[in-house]
């Protein structure tokens with residue numbers, strides 16, 4: 001007998017090989033049989049005629065570090081078919097915690113109404129476990145977090161002792177179960193670190209068998225140099241590299257991904273294990289203050305506010321932005337105020353969804369002044385920037401080295417009242433690839449797209465027994481209608497579930513049934529077994 005029998009399905013096994021007709025039998029948390037299984041052998045039988053059965057999707061770049069604690073059901077992700085979330089990206093992880101960094105972390109926690117009950121990666125992961133989760137969780141440790149623990153938000157090189165301390169903290173997080181280290185080199189404090197410093201820390205990660213995932217030092221005018229640096233770090237530290245949400249940001253930079261991909265192919269030929277990921281949209285999503293030159297953020301929020309209240313400093317920032325001095329990704333000059341749209345504002349709710357150009361015009365003010373004032377009045381301001389080209393998105397997505405990600409945290413439908421508008425990728429990224437780029441545009445074959453969502457990520461991270469449909473593998477499974485699957489989330493209405501996903505199974509338990517979340521919390525926190 002099997003706990004679940006999936007009958008008459010098209011199996012797309014995640015490896016990229018062509019689909020085949022089979023029944024799939026699940027016992028406990030594993031797939032135990034693929035082949036012909038009589039209906040009478042299943043406690044639960046799912047009729048999957050005309051449906052595709054594939055491995056649960058692995059979101060290689062997510063930001064659910066804190067939201068998974070307030071939303072363990074992970075609705076926005078599980079409803080897309082995502083069964084595993086990779087957290088700790090862009091240099092930020094909620095652990096380890098040390099005195100200097102604690103203040104900024106608490107500011108983050110406040111947004112979610114969470115208390116700080118952990119210090120180490122081990123304790124943080126335990127908290128997720130105790131809280132329960134519908135999806136599996138794969139942690140990375142953030143380099144920015146490590147650096148802030150040792151050096152606060154200071155813009156200088158570490159002393160030898162500080163660097164040693166960073167290495168010790170990194171090694172500890174790796175032995176607590178992290179699968180690698182992430183950097184966010186446009187964000188503070190990661191942007192204050194030079195290549196040598198990152199190489200030194202990556203050597204420790206490499207010895208523990210982890211990967212290096214990077215939001216690189218620039219995705220616009222310095223994109224080429226930034227990719228070169230990521231490759232250099234990979235070579236010097238002998239570490240597997242994942243370039244996060246690869247793109248060419250800024251209208252004036254469109255097309256540069258063709259060049260970066262050539263560089264990546266070349267590095268690959270020379271023996272470096274390097275990949276990249278992408279979300280299927282032409283807009284990015286970040287904090288409003290990330291648009292400032294990084295020195296303005298030195299020392300934390302209070303210092304930032306002091307600076308923005310000072311007229312002379314404002315003039316200096318304006319001059320630097322207009323002339324792209326001290327800043328790498330300058331979406332103000334490279335894309336324009338009309339492409340920058342605040343979507344979350346703490347206190348200026350009525351301005352959400354309007355571009356900075358529109359806002360400035362309606363107020364009869366200079367856009368720079370509006371920009372500074374919005375940062376001052378809104379501690380957690382978020383923006384969507386329409387700064388990529390469709391052609392580039394397709395170039396990156398089509399490439400055999402790329403994987404699919406959301407770059408989003410887990411959300412629920414009710415989060416609209418807490419955080420307002422957001423990027424539609426949170427609810428739609430994976431089904432959008434299958435509906436728009438596989439079925440409508442024919443950019444990818446279905447098998448290829450599924451591979452980018454499953455086995456490639458499992459292999460990259462070294463997650464055993466997941467990302468494939470085969471006997472003995474964990475039963476993380478998505479069952480969907482290839483004719484119907486599609487995202488419905490838009491920039492105007494981002495809180496909207498996709499259609500066409502019938503079932504999602506996590507570790508052998510049905511979590512989504514006929515398109516509805518059952519409330520099942522059968523996800524696991526996965527820990528890297530260090531070598």
Ligand SMILES: [Zn+2]
Pocket residue numbers: 090184215244245
């Ligand atoms: Zn990022």
